[in-house]
Amino acid sequence: MTRIALTGALGRMGTLIIQEAAKVKDMQLVAGLDAIGAGTALPGGIIVRDASQLEAALLESKPDVLIDFTIAKAAVDNVCTAAGIGINLVVGTTGFSPEQTSRMKKAIDGHVAAVITPNFSLGVNVFWKLVADAAAALKDYDIEIIEAHHNQKKDAPSGTALATVQAIKTALGDSEVIYGREGIMPRGKEIGVHAVRGGDIVGDHTVLFAGSGERLEIKHQAHSRTAFASGAVRAADWVVGKEPGIYTMADVLKSR
Numbered sequence: 001m002t003r004i005a006l007t008g009a010l011g012r013m014g015t016l017i018i019q020e021a022a023k024v025k026d027m028q029l030v031a032g033l034d035a036i037g038a039g040t041a042l043p044g045g046i047i048v049r050d051a052s053q054l055e056a057a058l059l060e061s062k063p064d065v066l067i068d069f070t071i072a073k074a075a076v077d078n079v080c081t082a083a084g085i086g087i088n089l090v091v092g093t094t095g096f097s098p099e100q101t102s103r104m105k106k107a108i109d110g111h112v113a114a115v116i117t118p119n120f121s122l123g124v125n126v127f128w129k130l131v132a133d134a135a136a137a138l139k140d141y142d143i144e145i146i147e148a149h150h151n152q153k154k155d156a157p158s159g160t161a162l163a164t165v166q167a168i169k170t171a172l173g174d175s176e177v178i179y180g181r182e183g184i185m186p187r188g189k190e191i192g193v194h195a196v197r198g199g200d201i202v203g204d205h206t207v208l209f210a211g212s213g214e215r216l217e218i219k220h221q222a223h224s225r226t227a228f229a230s231g232a233v234r235a236a237d238w239v240v241g242k243e244p245g246i247y248t249m250a251d252v253l254k255s256r
């Protein structure tokens with residue numbers, strides 16, 4: 001039985017993770033926390049506790065893994081709290097600064113196993129591989145990344161777009177990155193990154209490779225957040241019993 005706790009339990013992703021976890025045999029939600037809505041009953045009867053009670057809730061409910069889909073500032077604190085008491089982690093929250101990322105790494109390394117990824121969908125994990133291959137093959141082409149998300153998304157560009165930049169840099173070596181353009185801006189050899197926000201777009205990512213006389217576009221579109229939620233639940237099942245350290249979704253998918 002995998003016992004899971006969830007921070008961000010009443011959010012868009014938290015709500016779906018509860019639904020997806022309920023479909024998995026031998027998985028049980030044992031605690032749900034959120035910054036709002038303490039006292040709300042979750043499906044299965046767990047009562048949402050206030051985010052400030054995380055340590056007590058974890059000590060009492062003894063989960064194998066904490067899944068976090070909140071906001072960057074809260075997620076860093078949640079990771080430090082859970083890792084400090086030996087609870088494995090699945091982190092889907094995005095928008096971390098380099099300092100926040102290194103704080104989480106320090107808390108996790110040598111203590112617990114954690115899957116951290118800005119995108120839990122199978123399709124995006126294939127998309128990153130295709131983009132890296134295309135970047136290596138089309139070295140002189142201009143590269144632009146265009147992402148689109150709903151109007152409630154807090155961070156920009158998306159964590160998935162930033163991970164896409166990393167995939168391209170791994171293939172090409174370090175490259176300049178420009179976030180949006182305005183005014184007189186002749187193009188150099190930079191990677192351009194553009195964030196579109198509107199309506200209820202779940203998440204689109206396109207990488208455009210433009211050369212002389214042709215262009216190639218590699219595109220992923222999420223139709224529903226279920227693609228992320230089911231990946232996160234699968235990662236939670238996978239991470240229990242792994243050696244301490246930080247893993248990606250690629251590690252989880254290797255074991256399909």
Ligand SMILES: NC(=O)c1ccc[n+]([C@@H]2O[C@H](COP(=O)([O-])OP(=O)(O)OC[C@H]3O[C@@H](n4cnc5c(N)ncnc54)[C@H](O)[C@@H]3O)[C@@H](O)[C@H]2O)c1
Binds near residue numbers: 007069092119121225
């Ligand atoms: N990795 C992925 O595959 C993936 C997919 C979708 C969204 N995300 C990311 O997940 C995060 C959440 O997205 P969402 O759409 O569910 O947002 P949301 O705003 O709907 O939900 C976030 C929830 O976290 C709660 N929260 C805030 N501070 C908290 C704290 N200290 N403790 C507990 N709960 C707290 C909020 O009250 C809210 O209910 C974002 O960073 C988003 O970019 C990642």
